[in-house]
Each structure stands twice: as C-alpha cells, then as structure tokens.
Amino acid sequence: MTEANRQLAIDVREHLEYLRELGVETMKVELADSPPLDHPVMVVTEEQVSHEKVERFIPDRPFFTKQPLPPPAKPNVPANASRLSLLESTRLSKLNSETPPLKSVLPQISKNEMPKPTVSPATNLFADRNSALPDTGETIEGIRTDIGDCRRCSLCEGRTKIAHSTGSFTADLMFVGEAPGADEDAQGAPFVGRAGQLLTKIIEAIGFKRDDVFIGNINRCRPPMNRAPLPNETAECKPFLLREIAVVRPKVIVVLGNTAMKNLLDTKEGITKIRGIFQDYYGVKVMPTFHPAYLLRDPSKKREVWDDMKKVRDYLNENR
Numbered sequence: 295m296t297e298a299n300r301q302l303a304i305d306v307r308e309h310l311e312y313l314r315e316l317g318v319e320t321m322k323v324e325l326a327d328s329p330p331l332d333h334p335v336m337v338v339t340e341e342q343v344s345h346e347k348v349e350r351f352i353p354d355r356p357f358f359t360k361q362p363l364p365p366p367a368k369p370n371v372p373a374n375a376s377r378l379s380l381l382e383s384t385r386l387s388k389l390n391s392e393t394p395p396l397k398s399v400l401p402q403i404s405k406n407e408m409p410k411p412t413v414s415p416a417t418n419l420f421a422d423r424n425s426a427l428p429d430t431g432e433t434i435e436g437i438r439t440d441i442g443d444c445r446r447c448s449l450c451e452g453r454t455k456i457a458h459s460t461g462s463f464t465a466d467l468m469f470v471g472e473a474p475g476a477d478e479d480a481q482g483a484p485f486v487g488r489a490g491q492l493l494t495k496i497i498e499a500i501g502f503k504r505d506d507v508f509i510g511n512i513n514r515c516r517p518p519m520n521r522a523p524l525p526n527e528t529a530e531c532k533p534f535l536l537r538e539i540a541v542v543r544p545k546v547i548v549v550l551g552n553t554a555m556k557n558l559l560d561t562k563e564g565i566t567k568i569r570g571i572f573q574d575y576y577g578v579k580v581m582p583t584f585h586p587a588y589l590l591r592d593p594s595k596k597r598e599v600w601d602d603m604k605k606v607r608d609y610l611n612e613n614r
C-alpha cells in the first residue's frame with residue numbers, strides 16, 4: 295500500500311469512527327461520478343431539530359440582532375456599580391504595571407477586561423505567543439461567589455438557574471458556547487440539551503471524557519426565546535468566563551459558533567472565514583468551529599468540525 299493510500303485509509307476510518315460516535319447509523323452518499331448508495335437517509339430530521347431554535351447558530355448571521363435594549367435591571371443601583379464591584383474584585387484590572395486610577399478606566403472596562411487578542415487568519419496559525427495569560431491568583435469558587443445571585447443584567451429576570459461552567463478546573467481543553475437554552479436553564483449547567491449531547495460525542499471522538507474538559511458559555515443566563523445575547527448582556531457576563539480561563543489555563547479553547555468566537559477573539563470575522571484556523575488568545579490556541587446546534591440542523595457540516603477537532607487533538611498530543 296502506498297503512503298497516500300495508507301493515509302487515505304486512516305482518514306476514512308477516522309471519519310467512519312467519528313460518524314459512529316455521533317450516532318449516525320445510516321446515511322445517503324451521492325458522489326458525482328458514481329451511482330448513489332442505496333441506504334436509508336441520516337438520522338436527524340428537520341422535525342427533530344426544529345424545536346431547538348437553532349437558527350441563531352447559522353454561521354455568519356448578523357452577530358447581534360437589532361432589538362431595542364431592555365430597560366436597566368437595577369433601578370436603585372448606580373449605573374457603574376456592578377462594573378465597579380467586578381473591577382475591584384478581579385486582579386485582571388491590574389494587569390498593566392501602570393494602572394490608571396479606577397475611575398478613568400471605567401468607561402472602557404467592558405472592552406478591556408483583558409488585553410485584546412490578535413486575530414489574523416493568515417498569519418496567526420501557530421503564531422508566537424507574545425503574551426501569556428495573566429496570573430490572577432483567583433479560584434473558580436471565588437469567581438462563583440463573586441457572581442452570586444447575579445442581577446447585573448436583565449437576563450436574570452427570566453432565568454431558572456444560572457448555568458455556570460462545568461468540568462475540570464485544570465483542563466487542557468476548554469469549550470465555549472453562547473448562552474444556555476431551555477435545558478441548561480432548567481439544570482443550571484451548560485450544554486446538557488441535545489446540542490450538549492452532540493458536544494459530548496465530539497469530545498469523546500477525540501479521546502477525552504466530558505469531565506476532563508472545561509465547558510462554559512459567554513452568558514450564563516438564558517436569553518428570552520433563545521435569542522443571541524445582546525452586547526450589554528455579554529459585557530456583564532463575559533468577564534467571569536475570562537477570569538475562569540485565567541484560572542484553568544487551558545492549552546486549547548474551542549469556540550463554538552459566531553457568538554462565542556466573536557466575543558472571545560473580539561473579531562468581526564465570520565465563523566466560516568476563520569473556522570479551522572488556530573487563533574491566539576493570550577498565548578492559548580483558540581480553534582473556532584461550528585456550534586453543535588448548527589450540526590443538528592445541517593449534519594453535513596460535521597465533516598468540517600471533525601477536521602477542526604483533529605487539529606485540536608493533534609496539537610494537544612504534541613504539547614502534553
């Protein structure tokens with residue numbers, strides 16, 4: 295067998311294994327130059343996924359839907375109070391040696407919770423790590439305490455439970471999604487619904503257990519009607535995730551879908567453009583890929599996600 299054929303065989307076997315892990319039992323394959331295989335079609339039907347309201351995960355939809363901002367959630371609290379308490383309670387505000395007085399940084403703090411990552415699809419593939427994650431000395435428990443019974447944005451009004459990040463606090467691999475859906479809101483944990491079950495299979499397909507990785511969302515409370523979180527909502531919630539990243543210090547973060555990618559990388563690029571290309575966040579490799587809810591809607595995109603996950607697996611194997 296030639297090396298090319300051997301590689302092809304390995305590739306085919308990996309893809310079959312992945313499809314099996316994803317629960318695909320049968321599928322119809324149509325190749326341009328060969329007759330279609332005579333098999334029943336794939337498992338996931340439109341009917342099965344319609345209730346998931348996965349429209350929001352279609353790549354390159356407008357990032358934030360234009361909706362009127364909800365009224366302020368804290369009528370009796372000074373406008374900057376939550377930011378002030380967040381800022382005071384995290385050492386991320388003291389990252390620079392010449393920290394300006396607290397009041398003077400307040401207007402920019404939602405953008406500058408941590409220094410901006412660099413995003414350049416062409417040049418960023420395995421780019422040099424020119425800055426490391428800050429050592430904040432925090433703990434996940436301390437961050438949870440800080441979050442408390444959060445009422446920093448109006449999403450608290452409709453929530454059942456806060457869906458805090460879950461998994462290993464020392465994980466090498468982290469996954470970041472958008473915001474809880476109905477199941478996550480009911481159980482108070484991220485990715486426990488159908489998209490979450492698919493995520494678990496994706497994690498296991500590259501040889502990890504779900505408990506070995508760290509899983510979180512940009513927002514911890516469910517947006518009404520499963521809409522994407524609004525900028526004022528992500529601005530309040532995202533800093534807690536960033537602080538958790540600085541505690542866990544993963545080697546790779548997989549960002550799932552547009553909202554997670556744009557929020558973590560602070561980029562205007564769409565997911566289809568930089569999907570599959572390692573980006574950099576504080577020296578941590580970031581792999582943007584499609585959201586599992588999108589895969590439920592369009593299973594043909596699993597192939598791309600599998601390609602991306604193999605890059606993640608290989609990077610982690612080479613950097614143990």
Ligand code: URA
Pocket residue numbers: 457471472473474475478483484485486487489490511587
């Ligand atoms: N989608 C997300 O982005 N996060 C979840 O926790 C569940 C679905």
